[in-house]
Amino acid sequence: MRIAIPKERRPHETRVAASPETVKKLVDLGCEVVIEKGAGAAASFTDMAFKDAGAIIAKDAETACKDAAVIFKVQKPIAGGKDDEIGKLAKGTVVIAITDPYRSTKEIEAYAKADLTIFAMDFVPRITRAQSMDVLSSQSNLAGYKAVLDGAAVFNRAFPMMMTAAGKISPAKVFVMGAGVAGLQAIATARRLGAVVSATDVRPASKEQVESLGASFVAVEDDEFKQAETAGGYAKEMSDGYKKKQAALIAETISKVDMVITTALIPGRPAPVLVTADMVKSMKPGSVVVDLAVETGGNCALSQAGKVVVKNGVSIVGYMNVPGRLATDASDLYARNIFNFFGLIYDKETSGLSIDWDDEIVKGTCVTHECNVVHPALAHAKEEKAPAPKKAPVDEAAEKVAVEKDGEKA
Numbered sequence: 001m002r003i004a005i006p007k008e009r010r011p012h013e014t015r016v017a018a019s020p021e022t023v024k025k026l027v028d029l030g031c032e033v034v035i036e037k038g039a040g041a042a043a044s045f046t047d048m049a050f051k052d053a054g055a056i057i058a059k060d061a062e063t064a065c066k067d068a069a070v071i072f073k074v075q076k077p078i079a080g081g082k083d084d085e086i087g088k089l090a091k092g093t094v095v096i097a098i099t100d101p102y103r104s105t106k107e108i109e110a111y112a113k114a115d116l117t118i119f120a121m122d123f124v125p126r127i128t129r130a131q132s133m134d135v136l137s138s139q140s141n142l143a144g145y146k147a148v149l150d151g152a153a154v155f156n157r158a159f160p161m162m163m164t165a166a167g168k169i170s171p172a173k174v175f176v177m178g179a180g181v182a183g184l185q186a187i188a189t190a191r192r193l194g195a196v197v198s199a200t201d202v203r204p205a206s207k208e209q210v211e212s213l214g215a216s217f218v219a220v221e222d223d224e225f226k227q228a229e230t231a232g233g234y235a236k237e238m239s240d241g242y243k244k245k246q247a248a249l250i251a252e253t254i255s256k257v258d259m260v261i262t263t264a265l266i267p268g269r270p271a272p273v274l275v276t277a278d279m280v281k282s283m284k285p286g287s288v289v290v291d292l293a294v295e296t297g298g299n300c301a302l303s304q305a306g307k308v309v310v311k312n313g314v315s316i317v318g319y320m321n322v323p324g325r326l327a328t329d330a331s332d333l334y335a336r337n338i339f340n341f342f343g344l345i346y347d348k349e350t351s352g353l354s355i356d357w358d359d360e361i362v363k364g365t366c367v368t369h370e371c372n373v374v375h376p377a378l379a380h381a382k383e384e385k386a387p388a389p390k391k392a393p394v395d396e397a398a399e400k401v402a403v404e405k406d407g408e409k410a
Contacts, residue, residue, distance in 0.1 A: 001352055002032045004068035006061040007039040009083050010075045012306070012320040014042035014327035017072035017097070019335040020053040026339065027054035030351040036064040043327040062088050069353065072338055073097035074331075076118075079110035091115035094345070094353065096338055098122050098135060101367050101378055102268030103296075108378060112368040119345075121338060123375065125364040132340040133361070137181045138333040139323040143292055144185030144263065146322050148174070151259050151290040152193065154308060154315045160194020171196050175253055176215070177274050177299065178263035179206035182292055186261045187213045198257070200250065202238075218253050220245045250274075255282040261290045262299035270297035277301045277311075285313030294318035341365070 003026060005018045016039050018026075026033050033055045037047055047057045058064035065071060065088045076099040077085040089095070092115055099120035101108055111118050121135040131137075152159060155172065162169040174190040176183050179201035187210065190197045197215040201207075204226055207217040219225055224242050238246070254260055254275065260283075262274050271293035280289065280302055291303040302311045303318040310316070323330040344362055347354035356362055367375050 001030070001070070001346075002034060002068045003070045003072060004034050004036075004058075004064045005039055005055075005072045006036045006064050006085070008074050009078060009085065012324060013075050014321070014324040015074045015331045015334060016040040016043050016045060017074050017331075017335060017338055018050070018055075019045060019332050020049045021332070022335040022339040023050055023053040023055045026342075029346065029348055031346075032056065034058050034064045034068065036061050040331070043331040045328075045331065061085065065089055065093075069094060070342070071095045071097075072342075074334060076100065076104060076107060077111070077116075079107045079114075086110060086114045086116065089114065089116060092117065094119065096121060096341060099367055101375065105378075108367055108373055112371055112373050115371050117369045118367040119341070119362075119365045120367045120375075121334075121341065121365070123365045123367070124337075124341065125361055127360070130361050133337050135334060135337045138337055139330060140181040140263075141185050142326050142330050142333070143322040144182035144261075145189045146325050147182070147186050147261050147263075147290045147292055147317075148189040148193065150317050150319060150322070150325070151261060151288045154317060155259060155288050156286050157258070158194075159190070172259060173198070173257040174259045174261065175199065175218070175257040176261045176263070177201075177250075179203070179210050180263060182263040183261070184209060184213065186263070187215045190259075190261075191215065195259075198253065200253075218249065220249055251279055251282065254279045257287070258284065259288045259290070260300075261292070263292045264299050265293055265296060271299050273297075273299060273301050275300040275302075280314050280316070281312050283312075283314045287313075288315045288317065290317040292322060295320055
């Protein structure tokens with residue numbers, strides 16, 4: 001069976017969906033692996049390294065994908081336009097990629113129309129059996145680490161406390177908003193660099209995790225906060241009174257720190273604004289904000305995607321695809337994630353696909369199959385977008401859904 005790994009063509013993408021390590025494993029399983037020339041160059045994986053691992057190097061994407069039963073990709077295939085990728089794929093081809101399904105409605109429909117079976121790696125269920133396939137965790141872990149380094153690169157002071165003959169240098173104060181995978185790694189990294197770290201999160205259970213890393217937890221810890229998490233791990237909607245008290249505490253904290261790192265995401269919706277323009281204005285000149293949610297609107301009201309901007313003397317870092325800024329490690333981890341998932345749908349004895357549609361990981365990850373959008377969450381989203389009779393405006397705050405941090409339940 002042939003597996004193809006084409007070069008990634010979306011802007012800012014430096015990762016590749018295979019490593020020499022996983023190519024060797026695939027070949028050992030009896031698969032023929034074809035990789036487009038230069039696919040791993042940005043991740044420091046040479047064509048020769050892939051070839052030595054047993055891969056065939058194809059001159060272009062069309063050649064690589066010809067007769068392939070399965071396509072491994074990082075980003076979802078481009079549908080339409082001059083860089084169209086789905087036109088190169090035969091009907092029935094299985095594509096495994098990060099698909100961002102909630103924000104890719106038109107592309108998902110195009111995949112279904114092209115009769116592609118799409119497995120979204122960002123839909124892998126958060127269960128114990130699927131931990132080795134958890135792309136959101138593997139990539140967010142690197143993003144949290146890199147966020148601190150990116151912030152330090154524009155910060156014009158040192159992180160640790162230093163004692164010198166000329167006097168003492170005080171340690172930097174770093175505030176992390178969100179204690180999911182990225183947030184916890186950011187805390188650990190900032191601590192390793194010598195900063196004094198504090199963090200906040202909407203989940204009471206996160207307090208212990210934050211403090212176990214040596215950071216202080218920032219929240220209005222009244223009785224309402226202690227009851228703010230459901231049995232399923234979701235954050236309950238807080239009262240307006242609590243929100244006001246918490247907002248005042250966060251604003252006060254931000255005005256006293258040197259660096260803020262934000263990590264909050266809501267699947268299928270724009271990122272929540274956590275750092276307002278007034279909060280930025282209250283920060284000391286030379287301070288830094290690193291916004292890891294900039295690609296979905298941003299947690300900082302003043303961040304700009306793909307740029308480092310300076311507002312009121314504060315540097316606001318909004319790099320795109322932060323895991324891709326560590327392309328070698330990000331590709332290594334992603335390649336293992338996708339290889340582990342592939343093991344669920346591959347039969348070693350027959351050297352072919354054997355998909356168990358009753359497997360909860362397979363079922364929870366499949367987006368399109370046999371010309372249909374099959375994931376229930378997407379079908380439900382489509383129904384919600386259907387035309388409806390006009391009605392009175394809805395208060396969006398009253399309709400607020402639970403926030404998820406780095407793909408985790410919050």
